[in-house]
Amino acid sequence: MNVRTSSLGYPRIGGSREWKKALEAYWAGRISREKLEEELSAIQESHLRTQRDAGLDFVPVGDFSYYDHVLDTAFMFDVVPPRFRKENGKEGLDLYFAMARGGENATACEMTKWFNTNYHYIVPEIGETAPRLVWNKPLEAYRFAKSRLGIAGKPVLVGPYTLVRLSKGYAAQEFESVVRRFLPVYVQVLKELAEEGATWVQLDEPALATGFPQEHLKLLEEIYGELSTAAPGLSILLQTYFEAAEPLGDILKLPVSGFGLDFVHDGGANLEALRQLEWPAGKSLWAGIIDGRGIWRCDPEAKLSLAEELAALVPGDSLILQPSCSLLHVPVSVRGERKLKPEVRGALAFADEKLEELALLKLALREGREAAGEALSEANAALAAFRALPERSRADVAELTRGLAELPDRRSTAYAERARLQRVKWDLPLLPTTTIGSFPQTPEVRQARLKWRRGEWNQEQYDSFIRKEIESAIAFQESAGLDVLVHGEFERTDMVEFFGEKLDGFLFTEGGWVQSYGSRCVKPPVIYADVAFTEPMTVKETVYAQSLTQRPVKGMLTGPVTILNWSFVRDDLSREQVALQIALALRQEILALESAGIEMIQVDEPAVREGLPLKASDQEAYLDWAVRAFRISTGLVRPTTQIHTHMCYCEFGEMIGSISDMDADVISIETSRSHGELIESFESMHYDKGIGLGVYDIHSPRVPSVLEMETAIDRALRVLEPEQFWINPDCGLKTRGWKETEAALRNMTEAAVSARRKTGA
């Protein structure tokens, strides 16, 4: 079988995050622009070489970026918000970075989640822009690959439909006309690519996997009709990913030369639809059969069967195998991981290993299974060893999750009665003040942790340091007049990593970094086995903090859905099953806190929205199990124990109903980024539980005035009752310094006093 292989994009950050380091050195003024360009060109070249040497038939070019590929696309078309035009003559690269990071006189462009991934892109602001082609980035990348390495690459570009869907600065009814406005510049890009000799161009249209409105089909026909005739000799690959492309029958009628479909994260829908349809004659199928965003080695037998079935559905030599999406979402290589158990290491595949998997499948399909015999046997043996690990099928976890459907997930007492009991128990003032959990992670705190991790400090030295930090945090909170205190989370690095290190079932890579936004990376924990509680994780620090004050101290945990959504997760169980395992483990922690006398407990769920499926039709089922996982964690506490939760990073307006179903006694939500939209969503429903709408943005060191916060409180009190309202910042304060934190919180408690006075309390 004459299959070929391709890829959609490669991680930018480099095996040792050299991309990130070069960028940050430039921003800090430590290297010149020439040096930056030299370093990034070398990185780009080495990525191209790696992909070519891995045997890809189509090497993507143009996926590399100096910050973000959506920002690149906007920049190519001169979609630059007017406020940046005043950036004191900044041009080119510095203007580009100003849009991403903020300029001297202009706030940065908004950043938001790239579909359902943990990657964040810069949101283009279209406004009155008349797009013009000022930089043909794919052409530049094509020339670069050709001249440096002789690679005739496959240029990659965000397609016009998705670009406009992801942008802001136009009214909904203008959508179609805005897309049309971009057509001439896309035509020009394609023409120039064709003139240069490119034969294929990949236009990324993941928006076609989000359940787009039927009426857009005509627009898609029109734009792809025009693009496909724009540049004779250049074939268009219409690339979708992250979920099934629906309605596939209609999409396959679009006048392009190839279709890229995700056969991993489509819930089986793409394959099922293909089985019912006739493949359009003369078109090629770019089949995403290797998981582009998961880190597990594939089962080659299963993939070979899938490829064979696809080859039978698609006549001729028009099957191209590839990852399901860009490899941007996985770390670079397993090669540097030396501390993992061999059974686990052998089951991992990061970007480079995924390219090897494609090469193996190609060999087996082209030359027969025997030709690839040794590598296939090695893969099968590695997977068998991994599957046999006893911690992946623990009898005790199975016992706990048996009959999960019947597990109680509701508080024993309805909210109204709990609220009455809790009012009596806690006797808090009207409009109580609190914070979200973390206090500044100063260089001293990080240094202390490093010394302890390196063995320079023993456990007692480290614990004693943490106790001192807690003491000063409690003393400060009392002096500032806060009503509900926190211990400050000084013992934690990341809110997911901390729990992952203490629960069974997780492992941590040494270098498994992935880009989160711009130069910032995360190293997600890996859930490779059954998750289970081992010993109390937060009790020691919380109880110590409580021993220092008469005021209530909130226990502080990260919730099951956030732990799940910010980790790489095993793929032999459903995400729901894994979430429930985590929920059961956290339930033990919550009960341990309660037994230790901590009766206000906050379970943070900032990432609930992150796992939301793209298609509206799948969202309810996700929200049902996500909410249930939260309730399983928190549902068994006494009626007088007050459960708090916290959400941030996203706009939650459209899921207030699910938030209410979580049945937390108090919720705090970030509001500053939603500009009042969230408050409006409370107008449309009756939300009766405790709620803290962040009264100030913690993302900047600016100290908000008392008046500003009073205004924020007044605004919220127009839709919420004073009896249910809490006063708190938007999110944790770990990224802030103490100076501004102290000043802001003192202003906040003063604003609370004044607001209480106004409500007559």
Ligand SMILES: CN1c2c(nc(N)[nH]c2=O)NC[C@@H]1CNc1ccc(C(=O)N[C@@H](CCC(=O)N[C@@H](CCC(=O)N[C@@H](CCC(=O)O)C(=O)O)C(=O)O)C(=O)O)cc1
């Ligand atoms: C809030 N978000 C989170 C997500 N996922 C999580 N698991 N946690 C989150 O908080 N996803 C969505 C968002 C993403 N937001 C961010 C925000 C900030 C960053 C960021 O700043 N990343 C840092 C690296 C973060 C980190 O872990 N730093 C460690 C230091 C680790 C390190 O670099 N170590 C050095 C060696 C140190 C030594 O030995 O001296 C090394 O490995 O080389 C820390 O602060 O302790 C970044 O710089 O990219 C990311 C996402």
Ligand SMILES: N[C@@H](CCS)C(=O)O
């Ligand atoms: N409790 C955490 C929540 C962050 S979303 C913190 O305060 O940092």
Ligand SMILES: [Zn+2]
């Ligand atoms: Zn938060």
